[in-house]
Amino acid sequence: MNTGRTTLIYALLFISALILFFPILYAVSVSFMDGKDVFNRALLPSSFSFDNYKKVFSSVPLLHYLKNSFVVSSLVTIGQLTVASLAAYVFAFIPFKGRDFLFIVVLATLMIPWEATMISNFLTVQHLGWVNSYRALTIPFFASAFGIFLLRQHFKSIPYELYEAAQIEGLTRFQIFYRVVLPYSRMSLVTLGIYSFLTTWNMYLWPLLVTTNDSVRTIQIGLKQLQTVEVATEWGVVMAGVVVAILPTLILIFISQKQLQKGLTQGALK
Amino acid sequence: MREIVLDKVSKTYDKQSFAVEDVEVSIRPGEFFVLVGPSGCGKSTLLRMLAGLEEISAGSLSLGGKLANHLPPNKREISMVFQNYALYPHLSVEENIMFGLKVRKISKQERKRRVQEAATMLGLSDYLKRKPRELSGGQRQRVALARTVVSQAPICLMDEPLSNLDAQLRGQMRVEIRQLQQQLGMTMIYVTHDQVEAMTMGDRIMVLRDGKVQQIGTPLEIYNQPVNKFVAEFIGSPPMNMARASIIDGRLVAGNELSIKLSQSDLAKIGNRSITLGIRPEHIHQANGQGRVRTTLLNVEILGNETLLAFNVNNTIWKAKWPGQWQLTAGSPIELSIDREQIFIFDEISEEVVSSPFNKDTVLEGVQTL
Ligand SMILES: Nc1ncnc2c1ncn2[C@@H]1O[C@H](COP(=O)(O)OP(=O)(O)OP(=O)(O)O)[C@@H](O)[C@H]1O
Numbered sequence: 244m245n246t247g248r249t250t251l252i253y254a255l256l257f258i259s260a261l262i263l264f265f266p267i268l269y270a271v272s273v274s275f276m277d278g279k280d281v282f283n284r285a286l287l288p289s290s291f292s293f294d295n296y297k298k299v300f301s302s303v304p305l306l307h308y309l310k311n312s313f314v315v316s317s318l319v320t321i322g323q324l325t326v327a328s329l330a331a332y333v334f335a336f337i338p339f340k341g342r343d344f345l346f347i348v349v350l351a352t353l354m355i356p357w358e359a360t361m362i363s364n365f366l367t368v369q370h371l372g373w374v375n376s377y378r379a380l381t382i383p384f385f386a387s388a389f390g391i392f393l394l395r396q397h398f399k400s401i402p403y404e405l406y407e408a409a410q411i412e413g414l415t416r417f418q419i420f421y422r423v424v425l426p427y428s429r430m431s432l433v434t435l436g437i438y439s440f441l442t443t444w445n446m447y448l449w450p451l452l453v454t455t456n457d458s459v460r461t462i463q464i465g466l467k468q469l470q471t472v473e474v475a476t477e478w479g480v481v482m483a484g485v486v487v488a489i490l491p492t493l494i495l496i497f498i499s500q501k502q503l504q505k506g507l508t509q510g511a512l513k
Numbered sequence: 514m515r516e517i518v519l520d521k522v523s524k525t526y527d528k529q530s531f532a533v534e535d536v537e538v539s540i541r542p543g544e545f546f547v548l549v550g551p552s553g554c555g556k557s558t559l560l561r562m563l564a565g566l567e568e569i570s571a572g573s574l575s576l577g578g579k580l581a582n583h584l585p586p587n588k589r590e591i592s593m594v595f596q597n598y599a600l601y602p603h604l605s606v607e608e609n610i611m612f613g614l615k616v617r618k619i620s621k622q623e624r625k626r627r628v629q630e631a632a633t634m635l636g637l638s639d640y641l642k643r644k645p646r647e648l649s650g651g652q653r654q655r656v657a658l659a660r661t662v663v664s665q666a667p668i669c670l671m672d673e674p675l676s677n678l679d680a681q682l683r684g685q686m687r688v689e690i691r692q693l694q695q696q697l698g699m700t701m702i703y704v705t706h707d708q709v710e711a712m713t714m715g716d717r718i719m720v721l722r723d724g725k726v727q728q729i730g731t732p733l734e735i736y737n738q739p740v741n742k743f744v745a746e747f748i749g750s751p752p753m754n755m756a757r758a759s760i761i762d763g764r765l766v767a768g769n770e771l772s773i774k775l776s777q778s779d780l781a782k783i784g785n786r787s788i789t790l791g792i793r794p795e796h797i798h799q800a801n802g803q804g805r806v807r808t809t810l811l812n813v814e815i816l817g818n819e820t821l822l823a824f825n826v827n828n829t830i831w832k833a834k835w836p837g838q839w840q841l842t843a844g845s846p847i848e849l850s851i852d853r854e855q856i857f858i859f860d861e862i863s864e865e866v867v868s869s870p871f872n873k874d875t876v877l878e879g880v881q882t883l
């Protein structure tokens with residue numbers, strides 16, 4: 244490729260990236276502005292200060308929310324990985340009567356929107372007395388049809404000979420699962436893990452429903468809280484909260500990107 | 514060491530047809546036993562039943578005198594080498610070799626010792642820290658073999674282990690596997706569709722076709738005394754030449770090209786069945802006045818130490834193998850002679866041997882040629 248074309252392509256990429264990221268960049272910019280800048284619709288803050296950040300941490304328990312989000316997202320990630328990998332292992336390797344039918348049933352649940360079942364799920368959770376506890380925020384998400392599907396597809400690509408060789412070596416089914424299948428599929432486990440962490444982190448409606456006080460409230464609800472307390476009109480403060488909320492996810496993506504790339508090249512066996 | 518006895522072992526996948534049917538054989542301890550046959554004849558299925566990876570539909574398998582039909586794979590004291598080697602990509606060569614030993618809770622020192630020994634034996638010492646993807650095909654094959662060596666299982670099963678290698682490496686690994694088997698004294702059951710591997714490696718060969726055993730015997734028995742047309746054609750390269758033939762005035766005639774005088778005993782054996790004539794390429798010589806073939810040369814392949822001639826007999830292409838280098842031109846007429854003593858005659862319908870060099874009455878034959 245000649246340099247002229249490369250330059251053009253990079254210029255286009257840069258512009259599209261700028262457009263795509265504008266809301267986030269602007270949020271970062273606003274989070275450093277004082278009230279006057281915001282009111283004048285300035286693009287960049289006239290003076291640079293951390294006042295908004297100080298204020299947001301003092302007006303709502305932001306760290307507490309962050310901790311809750313972190314706990315909930317981690318628990319859901321671990322739960323989903325455990326349930327999905329076990330189920331996918333059975334669907335991929337252990338034949339039994341009606342297995343394929345069962346798998347189709349699992350897949351079919353993908354077609355039911357989560358919102359459609361939310362009321363009944365809420366009633367169940369309420370009945371169990373889980374409201375305002377981590378259980379309500381995590382356990383309903385442990386079984387993920389998408390995760391089962393993703394992992395099963397990957398497990399299917401494991402050469403069956405590996406499974407048979409392990410059988411001859413005398414591994415039990417469960418040993419094959421964690422000593423052969425899981426290490427072999429490390430990359431798709433990481434992918435699913437990141438996916439479930441991020442979706443859980445960004446979840447809004449359900450946490451709003453099942454929490455009535457701050458004890459286990461997550462960061463997304465916390466942001467909403469910002470608008471109800473007196474700082475609602477101070478956009479700089481709200482944006483500071485937003486930046487704090489998205490920072491962990493950005494960091495996660497940056498770290499995992501490296502990991503994912505490494506994994507993609509490593510996993511290739513000839 | 515234990516004997517492997519199969520008694521009327523059968524396998525059906527769809528309950529309608531047999532993938533393997535009524536296999537009866539006993540394999541002696543320390544024997545190199547080769548299963549050979551064309552693709553889809555049931556070799557892998559049979560091997561996998563021996564390994565316990567596939568259920569036996571009917572019949573019985575016993576290992577060392579004990580019924581083993583339902584024994585799980587790891588209780589059968591076997592090791593297995595797969596066509597694609599089945600190495601764990603996330604483990605290093607060393608860990609791959611040790612994998613089974615760890616599971617069997619063999620002490621760390623013993624594991625190390627066995628791995629060292631096997632690695633030296635197979636020339637893998639320099640590669641122990643690498644991952645399988647950083648090895649060549651031949652090296653991966655050796656890792657798979659090393660796994661067998663360290664397991665010290667008395668029985669080893671191999672399913673076409675050399676089919677992913679190039680011809681030269683295959684020749685080399687053939688010798689290595691054979692040596693390894695003799696050195697360790699293990700019983701080897703080896704699946705291949707390559708008749709050269711079967712001939713050169715096996716103590717005994719079992720030829721399979723459509724799930725049925727055709728013949729079991731030493732390589733030379735199979736080569737010299739095939740029981741039917743299928744075995745005769747399958748073993749040998751180039752394969753045995755075949756042509757439909759008939760008896761006219763006491764002579765065996767195939768098309769316009771071939772005509773041979775037969776002995777009385779052969780004629781008696783043939784009676785009035787329809788027959789196929791078979792002759793191996795190395796038994797067709799330059800014209801010497803006997804068993805004449807008159808035809809046109811179709812093609813000449815000079816292989817350095819021998820020359821392959823192709824020609825037509827009764828609308829089938831035959832090949833003759835002559836030692837040395839023969840500069841002949843394709844398209845020219847040629848006269849050849851057939852070793853009368855080397856002729857095979859098969860029943861055209863049952864494909865069984867009617868007459869072969871080994872069931873001829875040699876005394877009568879002597880009288881006839883006088
Ligand atoms: N899992 C299976 N389900 C149904 N049919 C099968 C299965 N495995 C093998 N077969 C059938 O059984 C027959 C024998 O197959 P097998 O794999 O034993 O052949 P093979 O001799 O090993 O051939 P190749 O040289 O191609 O490996 C074939 O007709 C095949 O289609």
Ligand SMILES: [Mg+2]
Nearest residue numbers: 556557558672
């Ligand atoms: Mg096979």
